[in-house]
Amino acid sequence: MHLHSPAVEPGTVGPCPVAPDALQGIKRQQTNPARWNGSNWNEFAAALRQQGIELRENAAARAAFATDAGGTAYGLAHGVVIARNTEQVALLLRAAQAYRVPVTVSGGGLTTEGESVAFGGVLLDMTGMSRVLAIDAEAMTVRTEAGIFWHSLAEELRRQDLDYLSAPLNLTSSVGGTLGVGGIDVNSARLGCSADQALALQVVTPTGDIVECSDTHNAELFERVILGYGQFGIITAATLRVRRYTPLRMHYFYYASLATAIEDLQLIDRNEASDYSGILTILDCAVNVLVAFDSLEREAAFMAEWRPRLRGYGEFGFGLRTFAHYILRPWKLGEAWYLLQRKRELFPELRRPEYMRDGTMFDRSVVFSRAVWKFWGSRQMVIPDLATSAGKFVEAVKRGNAVCRKYFPHYTLYLVGIKLRPEHRAHYEMSCVPPDAEGWAYGCEFEPMMDAGVYSRDYLQSFKNEIYDIGVDMGASYYRFGGMMKGYIRRVFGDALVDRHLALKRAADPAMILNRHVIF
C-alpha cells in the first residue's frame, strides 16, 4: 500500500509510522504544537535590541497573550514586540528569518483555534499600528495601518460621514487580520466579504521586504496575502474602498423552519431585494431573518415587491403562532420559557433608544456587535462553520444543526450570503470560499451558547470535528480552518492544491517562521 507523503515541515506530522492506512487515510497533524525550543533566542533578542526594537520578555507581558478569544489553546511567546511601523516589522522579520525564530502575528486576537497564539518565539502585536493614514473622500478610499480595529476605523470615517463597506460584527477584529481570512457582515450578500474591499496593501514579506501590492501591481503577492491566513506576509497598511454612511431601517421576519428561512434569504439575495440580510436562530423552531435598507425608497420597494413573497411572520404573528404551538405541547414548556427569556433580554438590546432615531438605526455595527459580545461571548468560544455553494446550503445547515443539538442545549446559527466577485477568483483559492460556488457562497456559523459554562477541549473538539466532517462529506469549505482545525485542510482542499501552496510558502518563507502553526 502506498501512502502519499509530503515532505515534513516544522510543526507538521510526517508519514505516520504506525501503519500506512492508519486512521483510514485521515492525515492527522499536530494541532496542539510543541513549544518552540528557543534556539538562538538570546542572539535574536540582542540583534533586535541593537536595532532599537523594544522586546518585552517579562512574564506579565507574555501572559497577556497566552490565549486567544477561543480560550482553549494556550501558548507563551518568548517575547512580545508591539508593531510600531513598517520598517520595524521588516527588521523584525529579517532577524527572525536569519535566526529562525517563529513569529506569530496577533491583531484583535479574536481567533478561536489558537491561530494568534504564539507557541514560543515572538508575538508581534499589530494593534500598535492603528493610525488612519489618509481619507480620500473624492476617490472614496481610506489608507490605514492594518493593526487598527474596524470600529476604530469606523470612528474616524464617521467624522467625515463615511463608513467601511463590510466588517465582522464584533468591533475588534483588526483590519489586517480580517483581510487575511475573509470577514463577513450582514451586507456581504451584496458587497462581498470584507477582504473584497481591499484595493491595495503594504505587505512585509516573511523575508523582510516591504512590498506594495494590488490586483495590478505585484498581483501574485496580493492574491496570496488576501485570504492567505498570514502565511505570505504581514499586512502593515491597506487601502480600502469606503462608502457614504447611512443609518438603516431594520426589519425582522420570523420562521419556524430553518429550510424555509434559508430559501427566502436566498430569494432576497438573488434579487438584491435588501441592502442587508442574514439569519440568526434562537431555537430550531424560532428563526429570525433580518433585512435592512439604506434608504426609504429601497425599503418601500422591498415592502411592495418582495415582502408578500416571504413566508416569515412579523413579531406579533409569530408570537401568536408560537403561543399556540406551545399550548399544544406543554412538555416543551422549558423551551418556551427559554424563548421568552431570550426575547426579553436580547430584543431591547437591539432597540436601545440612544441608537434609534425616527425608526432608523444608527451604528448597526455597534448595536449588533455589543449584543454579540454580551450574549454570545464567553471565556470559551468555539464557532465551527460551513461555507457552501447556494445549492448545498440547506442540507449543510440542517446537518450541522443536528450536530449542535447533540452537543449543546442552546446554540445560535448565524447565516449570511457572500457575493463572489468573479475578478477576485484568484484571491479565493484555498480559502473559505468553496471552489464550486457561483455567484454567492453561503456561510453558517454554529455557535453554542456556553455562557459561564466550561467544557473540556476534547468535547469542543469533537463537536467541531463532527461539523467539519460534514464539510468534507459535502465538498464545502470553512471560514476557520487554521490552528486546531488545520487537520481538515488537506481533507477538503486535496493534496495537490495544498502542496502547491506549501511550495509557494517555502519559497516565500525559507525558515518557515511566519505564523508557523496556522495552516501548514
Next chain:
Amino acid sequence: MTTRTVDVIVVGASLSAAAAAKRLVDAGLETIVLERKELPRHKICSGILSPRGHRFLLENFGPLPREALHEPTSCRGVTFHFPSMVSLEMDFFGGSTPHLHRKYSDYWAIKRSGAEVHDRTSFVGLEDLGDHVLVHARRQGEPVEYRARQVIGADGPSSLVIRSIYPEYPQSIPWFFVGQKFHDIIDCPLSPDYFHFWFHPGLGHYTWSHARDGRQIVGVGFKRGDNFASKHANVVNYLAEKHGVRLQPHTEDEGCGENFGPSLVNRYVFGKGNVLITGQAAGFLNMIGEGMSCALHSGAICGEAVVEARARNRPVQDMYRRMIASEVRRTTDQWNPLKIAFERPHEADFPAALMALPWRDRGKVLRDMWRFIVLYKEFNWGRQIFRAAMQRPFIGGYSMQRWL
C-alpha cells in the same frame, strides 16, 4: 533540605501525566513531574492504544518515533472469542492503531510535554494547606520537599496520592490481578493483526492474547487472591486445545494490580482540595480494558482544569469535575448496556459484527456473554450499572454525586 516552589506537581510520568503536563506547560505554569523509577522505565501494558488515544498523541505530541512501537507496530482491531467457538473480528473505527512500547512512548511523551522531570523521586506524602500543597518525596533516598499550588496524582491504579488523601479508598473497591507471560511461538493461528479477547468465565475475568516482538503474550486477569501460575496454565492449555496455539514455555512474566470497577459503576475518584486525581488512578478504563486513551484525555482535562481554575479564579476541584464530565460520559457509556444496545459507544462496531453472524451464532454469542457477565455478579455492580444507565438520558450524563 530545600523546598522547591512551583506551580504544579504531577506525580507519575505516564501518558496521563504527560498530557496534563503538556497543557500546564503550554499555559506557562511551572510544572515538575515526579517519577519513582529511573526513566525510561518499564511498564506492564498490552500497549494496544485505541484510535482516539492515537489521535490524541498525534495532535498533541506529534508523530511517534519508531522506538516507541513494538512489533507488529500496529493493531487492526479486536477479536472476541466465545466458549461456543464463535469468533468476532472487528476493525477499529478509523483504522489501525499503534502498538506502543510503553517504556519509550511514555518517555517520549513526557519529554515532549516540556515539563521538568525528576525521576528516581518517590512520592511520600502531602499536606494540603489551603493556598498551597506541600509534597514530601525521596530522591534516591534523600528527603526532598516541593511546594505547589496544585498536585496532580497520575500515578496509576495503586495511587499513593489517592492514599494520602483517602487512606480508606483502596479497601473500598475490588482489586484484580492482571498478569501476562511471554512465549516463543511454535505455531500460532491467531492473527497477529488483532488483539484477542475471550469471553470465557472458566478462564478468568479478563483473558487475552496478542503478538509482540516475535513472541506471543498470554494474559489473564482475575480477582486478587487467585493463583497466577495455574490460571495462566489453564489459558495456555485452552488456547492449545481449542485454537491450536502451540507455544514454548514462557520466558518472562509480569503482573500488577488493577481497579476495574470505577468506570462501570461511575465511582471515580477525582481528588480533594488542591489535589487532583487523573488517569487510571481516577478509575478510567475502557471496556476492552484499554486505559491509555482515557488516561491521555483525562490527564489533559486535568491540566486544562488547573489552567481554567486559575484564570477564572475558581476552586480547582469544581472546575475539574465540570470539565471531566465529558470524559466520564465517554468512558462509562462504554459499559452502559443501553448505549451498547442502541448506540455505538465503542471504537469498533460490535453490533454490526454480531448482526453479520448467522442467527444461531448470534444466539450463542449472547448466551455466552450473559454467562460471562454472571462471573461479575459477586461485586453487585448490576444494580449500579442499571441505575447509571437509567439516569444517563435524564441528566445528560452520570451523577457527580457518586464521585469521590
Next chain:
Amino acid sequence: MLDLAKSTLRAPRDYSACSGCNLCLLVCPVWRRTHDFSLTPHGRAKALQFGAAAGDIAASVQSCTLCAACEPVCPEEIRLVAMTLDLRRQLPQPAAMADLLAGMQTRASPSAAPALSSATVLLPGPALRDRPSTLARVRALLQRSGATALGADDGADIALALEAGGEIAQRRLDRFLRPLHGVKKIIVADGLLLRHLQPLLPGSKIIGVGEALSGLAAVRSALRAKDLYVIEARAYHADYQRLVRYYDSLRAAAGCSFNLDLQRIAIPAAARSLPQRLGLEAVDDGVQLRWILQGRKVTRIVVESMEDRAAFEQYGECPVVHLADLVDDGTSSV
C-alpha cells in the same frame, strides 16, 4: 461533597471574568495615546489571569486615568474601576501621597461638623474652588431650582486618596459623611467621588455638576447647534445607563454635538494617569483633545468640568465656556 448543581461558574465581576473582547480598548484614552495593550483593562485582566501580581503590572495600574469609559462597554460587566483601585491599593504608595495622608489625619480631628440643613448640597472640589467667580455662578444657577448649600468639607483629600489607592481613615470618612446624611440631593464635581458616594449615601440623589446645570432651562436654551458639549467622563460613566438617555434627550432638545463616540461613550478630555495627577509626570492632553475635535465643525466648546476647561483653553482651537458661563445674569444675585 461538592454540590455542582448549586454552585455557579459565573465568575465574580473581576479580572477573572474577562473573556478578551477588546471592547475596553476602543474607548481607553491610555490605549489611544500609547497603543500598548499591556496598559489597558484587558491587558491587566489577561496578565492577572495568567498569574501576574499587582506588582508585576504596576506601571499599567498607575497609568489608568479612571475615566471609567471601559466599564459600561464591558460585556462581562466587570467592575473595572474597582478592579484598578484594588490593584492600586496593593501597590506601594507614591511618595507624594505621604503629605496628603498626613493632611487627612489632621482633618480627621473629631470637631463635629454641623449637619447641612439645605435639601441640596454642592461639593465643588479644588478646581472649582480655585475659580471663585465660576463657583459663584454655578451656585447662583443652582439656587434657581432651590436653596443650595456649599459643602465646607468637599472631600477633596478623600477623592485623591481614592484615586491613589491610599487608605482612608474611617474617622475621616465618617466626619466627611456625617453632615451629608439626610441631604436630598448632592451635586458633586469630582466624578470619582460621585461614584463612591452613591453606595455610601443611598438615601440621597447624587449627580454631577454637569447634569445639575444642563438640567436648567436657562442653560439648555443657551446651547447652540454648533456647540460641542464636552461631558465630564467620570460622572457620566459612573451612572451610564441613566445618563446616556439623559444626554440623548439633551441632544434632541438643544441640537448641539457631544464628545460621544459611536458607542455613546464620552471621550474623556482631560484624562490623567496617577503620576500626572500627582504632578510627577507632565500632562499631555493633546491626543485626546485632537481626537474629540477631529473632523467636527465647532464654533464653541461647552464644558462641564474645570479641568476640561483648562485643557481646552490651553489647546486653544476655539472658545471654551463652562456651563455656568452660558447664562449671564447668575452672578448678581450672590
